[in-house]
Amino acid sequence: MAKPKLLITRKLRPAVEARAARDYDVILNPEDRVLSAAELIAACRDVDAVLPCHSERFGAEVIGALGPRLRIIANHSVGTDHVDLAAARAAGIVVTNTPDVLSDATAEIAILCMLGAARRGAEGDALVRSGAWDFWSPAFMVGRQVTGRRFGVLGMGRVGQVAADRARGFGMQIHYHNRRRLPPDLEKGAIHHDSLESLLAVSDVLSLHCPATPQNAGIINARTLAMLPDRAIVVNTARGALIDEDALVGALRSGKLFAAGLDVFQTEPGGNPALAALSNVFLLPHIGSATEETRDAMGFRALDNLDAFFAGLDPSDRVA
């Protein structure tokens, strides 16, 4: 029997590509760059399955133009905001994601962003690297200690829970806001807030871990930033769309915020020049899940979903 034809949109880890090539008739995007809507439509027309990253956008117009052959979008990401799930359902296309396997790696990056922001990591690195470090004093490059402070988690899902566990290691008190309160074994003493406003009021560090649904777009904005304690720190390893970046720049400039640690931006790749011009930010290029172990696990998980689908089973990570 012919192998299903699979489009892999971006360069994956060698072991993942090898397994894919063993089990599928694989088409690779040789340039390893984001495919435009037109390129995606053309490339998907003659395949049974596509394994994309969050960088490929399957909006309703793309899904509507895909044609009858494509049956499954097996994402190499936990986030699915780049896929119009309702349009996929309407077109009879199955959609899967890769939960769990990236929680540790992404939580590590959240902690790196928190510490980089609190302890002025980017500023310090730039100073030493540039050769301009010609002065030291006890009053020099003084940051804020996070130990013992309050760590506010917006979206206590899988990544949020691991980030909270890591923050507990710094003696931080965990607060969270979620649609549903967690059971005690998962809550582990964290304090649940039934409103965003209540969480913001106590978050010395606010770490974002919620999905970028249309309702969550710009949830951190001038109004909500003003509710944080003075000199708070904002961490975002989820999606750039959650933050109104102009408002964030304003709060960082005014001193309302002490700093921000960001791995995701509204415009990617690229980021935001107004944020990059500030000294009180610690910035990374969307590398939350970028470890060897995690990228292997994500690739294998996406292939597991494809294998289940083509074996006539319901893939375990089906989201549409």
Ligand code: 8YV
């Ligand atoms: C990746 C991510 O950057 O899983 C997600 O939602 O944003 C990241 O893990 C990515 O999609 C890797 O393919």
